[in-house]
Amino acid sequence: QKEVEQNSGPLSVPEGAIASLNCTYSDRVSQSFFWYRQYSGKSPELIMSIYSNGDKEDGRFTAQLNKARQYVSLLIRDSQPSDSATYLCAVNSAPGSSNTGKLIFGQGTTLQVKP
Amino acid sequence: EPEVTQTPSHQVTQMGQEVILRCVPISNHLYFYWYRQILGQKVEFLVSFYNNEISEKSEIFDDQFSVERPDGSNFTLKIRSTKLEDSAMYFCASSEEAFANTGELFFGEGSRLTVL
Numbered sequence: 001q002k003e004v005e006q007n008s009g010p011l012s013v014p015e016g017a018i019a020s021l022n023c024t025y026s027d028r029v030s031q032s033f034f035w036y037r038q039y040s041g042k043s044p045e046l047i048m049s050i051y052s053n054g055d056k057e058d059g060r061f062t063a064q065l066n067k068a069r070q071y072v073s074l075l076i077r078d079s080q081p082s083d084s085a086t087y088l089c090a091v092n093s094a095p096g097s098s099n100t101g102k103l104i105f106g107q108g109t110t111l112q113v114k115p
Numbered sequence: 116e117p118e119v120t121q122t123p124s125h126q127v128t129q130m131g132q133e134v135i136l137r138c139v140p141i142s143n144h145l146y147f148y149w150y151r152q153i154l155g156q157k158v159e160f161l162v163s164f165y166n167n168e169i170s171e172k173s174e175i176f177d178d179q180f181s182v183e184r185p186d187g188s189n190f191t192l193k194i195r196s197t198k199l200e201d202s203a204m205y206f207c208a209s210s211e212e213a214f215a216n217t218g219e220l221f222f223g224e225g226s227r228l229t230v231l
Contacts, residue, residue, distance in 0.1 A: 034219070042225075043224050043225050044158060045222070046220065046221070101148060102148075102160045102163060103150075103158075103220065105157050107156075107157050108157070
């Protein structure tokens with residue numbers, strides 16, 4: 001059973017701080033990793049994708065991938081109250097030519113940014 | 116900005132009734148998906164669809180479920196005889212062909228199904 005694990009939280013940080021969200025996955029052959037943001041009652045919204053080991057930065061967001069440790073993380077710098085949401089880690093389960101875009105999602109980590 | 120649209124936003128039905136959830140994917144996307152999220156639980160893959168046929172389906176997607184692309188724009192999910200445990204938010208998603216093998220999906224706002 002392929003699994004994606006996240007701490008459900010809530011993770012509470014003060015406005016302006018760095019929020020660090022973590023995710024581990026069980027399927028070693030996974031190649032594509034995603035962070036989706038989900039506001040309460042809304043649909044997931046893609047905010048970051050990462051495919052190679054190392055860091056990938058996009059504005060205030062940095063995704064980090066370590067395939068050897070089967071670990072992916074998301075850092076949010078200068079956290080804002082509007083960042084308060086559930087952050088879903090998702091892993092592509094069948095990379096390559098057989099892939100159909102099936103994603104395995106984690107439970108999500110709820111982030112609360114306090115003004 | 117192009118978006119995936121879903122109707123209805125909320126449907127209440129009696130157990131055993133048939134339900135059809137409708138989706139209009141982004142126009143130049145070729146891969147279509149249904150996911151669901153039971154309240155408080157993970158987003159779960161149901162089915163992927165490409166070139167007018169199912170590419171992959173999960174164990175959840177049993178004989179009670181079917182998908183169809185009846186015309187050039189709509190993508191539907193049918194549940195033939197709903198059960199209480201089908202109550203969930205159903206998300207339609209679509210992807211460009213170039214990103215289908217990486218998993219960059221665009222989700223609709225969801226259809227909430229309540230089975231009584």
